[in-house]
Amino acid sequence: MLEKMDDGEISNAFPLQNPSTGASNQPPVLKRKRNLPGNPDPEAEVIALSPKTLMATNRFVCEICLKGFQRDQNLQLHRRGHNLPWKLKQRSSKEARKRVYVCPEKTCVHHHPSRALGDLTGIKKHFCRKHGEKKWKCEKCSKRYAVQSDWKAHSKTCGTREYKCDCGTIFSRRDSFITHRAFCDALAEETARVNAASNISNYSIMQNPLGPSMATHFSSFFKPNSCPEEPTPGSQTSKGLSLWMTQTQAHETIANNNLHEFHQLGSATSPTSIYGGGGNPLAPCSNPPSSNYQLNWVFGNKLSSNGNQDLSSTASLPLVNDIVKDNPNLQLISVPSLYSSQHQSHQTNSANMSATALLQKAAQIGTTSSDPSLFLGSIGLKCNSPGQDGNKFCGLYGSSSVLTSYDADNNYSGDLSQMPPSKRRHLQNEESAWGQTRDFLGVGGANHLPPFINQGMDLI
């Protein structure tokens, strides 16, 4: 929707010059709907508005009640209520050139047409933020804002959520907090100690940051023809982002990012304001666009309660439990032994053994110890057994099992294929023992059989 600026508009009707820095190739003939932030369309019309225009609000005033409106359209609609004649201007036809705006302040980086901003609201806010007086003040803390919407947004979240790093810095945003922690020295020492303490050496995240920027991958998923062009304000951000991604259970953020991609791919407005504003106090990190509302939404819905006390770590962070999961030590506990299969039963922390590992252990026990008393040793509680019951039905089963063919090969081999190789060898030994079972029907005894098989024989 284009606005006509009545006063103070200086329109430069020349197309954008290609900047001396940066790409000087001819722009490709791609029909792109939106330009990426910071790269205005070279064909666009550059408009420089006066400071007065930019800072003005409610310039359209109703003559009857003196109510002010930001847009002429809104004023016209309002005039209907007074039974005044009104006229709505049609949306201008498609031939109108795309407009970009430059900042009138000469010292500003956006003064140059090559860094023009594409959005009228954006340039207005930019001007207010950077070059305007900060009239709005937060009640709780000492922050001041020039733009009322910024102030409103801040006061909503001020003091609601605080993350405190071990080094003492306080953050209100989870993402910036996490990015900070990635670089924080104090934390690095702590995790180094923790990592040394545990056996889990093949999971050192901090030492292996992901190379390529993660932020670009998301866009490339859904736009295979375009190159990952989203400019990241310095590689620090992307690295921070990627570290952050791996270090936390960032599935929610990834999910949000992807949902964001699903919903809003290519939206250039918010990055524009972020890159243009530069008023972000947390300088190293510029957050992925609109992850803000996504994260808030996520916070609203899930992981809102504190739980997982048994997962509590050495980190002394007074945080919600999903932060607790950030500790790389913890992350592995629920995914224990499948990394190193030979230590399967020993390495696992009994408090958090995964169900898959439990099943494999049960199967392992099933094959390795035909003697129940061995199992006794491995479990070690004391109680009464339903042994009699067990044997009763075992006997029944014993008979039919040996009667019918060993037809569940699929099942068995299915189990085998899921077991890591070291165990597979072990089980294959057992399989040959079963072979003996079959032979047992006709031939001599296998000494490796559980007792109930013998009972079964009697029933035949």
Next chain:
Amino acid sequence: MGFMRQEEGSSSVISSPLQLFSMMSLSPSLGSPNNALLREMKSEERGLYLIHLLLTCANHVAAGNLENANTTLEQISVLASPDGDTMQRIATYFMESLADRILKTWPGIHRALNSTRVTMLSEEILVQKLFFELFPFLKVAYVLTNQAIIEAMEGEKVIHIIDLNAAEAAQWIALLQVLSARPEGPPHLRITGIHQKKEILDQVAHRLTEEAEKLDIPFQFNPVVSKLENLDFDKLRVKTGEALAISSILQLHSLLAWDDEALRRKSPLLLKGSNGINLQRVLPLSQSTLGDLLEKDVVNGYTPSPDSTSSSPASLATSNSINMESFLNALWGLSPKVMVVTEQDCNHNGPTLMDRLLEALYSYAALFDCLESTVSRTSLERLRVEKMIFGEEIKNIIACEGPERKQRHEKLDKWFQRFDLAGFGNVPLSYYGMLQARRFIQSYGCEGYRMRDENGCVLICWQDRPMFSISAWRSRK
């Protein structure tokens, strides 16, 4: 032999080491721990004991020993809990399914107990959204499906896509965005969405139309309100010669239920293992023959009716003769340029209860582990997903038989054979598609999720266990 013959299925009882584990008298230690000990029982021991109890109970159920099954269920119920650790949660749902299975022998009671069960549509929608968000599976499926479609439709000006389950608009929104960036301009896109509920289709239509308008892509959404088994292919309005793509995400396996039914009606005696379980209360056994027993299938009170008279769904299906083969043939007849199929890659379609239970234990253990590793234990969303998606699937796999049992997941090689027989040729997923999917999984933030390439198809795994398979097909002429 005077005593009743055990059904064949139960014989596979000791076929796996896991079952052997259940057979073992778990020593005096674990028999029936009293409450004091229960509190002390550590998570691992309790987990192992639960596995033992579950398998024991399943054996009882398969054998028809209701008394023993009841006792075991009681023991399980003490230890299991839907908000405990992974194994406790799994045990809860398996326990419920086994109990449900037993209860089906009293169809009146079963129906009465389920008569007040009401699932709101909003709950269903919400829980499907949760599944989309809490796991990477659907997202990877969408990425790969869309990529395969885009590649197959290169240069096409008009694209028609049939979505066998149009419940999630996100997939097509992503596709719209990619299409809008095509160098030659976006094509005319027509999506035919099939779903049982009109409201969901309306929602999807709205979101997609909105997105297409934003991106300025000529777009049309045709809703088809229908179950897959009753699908009238004429309603799909496929024009001859048009570029057609079919996307099937976790839908095809339910049609296998009708296969079973067709087979059963033809030759009940040839059935591999109908689990025509005789439970002790039912019949004076001396009078019935094996054939009668198999046909009666008293377990779920389901009696296959004679051909023309009854109005049960079974006869409807067979009279329409919808089964997997005919459905695939019909799909082949539409001549799609590409058909992308995502299915669970587990064998939950075994003939006997024990087969399915064992497989299901492993698969759902993996799925529950996924949640355990990524979501907090107190999360209500996690509980919902576990209960309303996995719990229901487990119940269907364990407690149902015949056409009621819709969750007939099968492994990729079986699907390969089926598609091959129906005249489809495999289209290997492209390098670029796999790269995107791989990057996505690696950046997902949880190390457990992995991806494997198998004959040009993708298997999404948890640790080493494949969970979902994605493959692309075209109709061979």
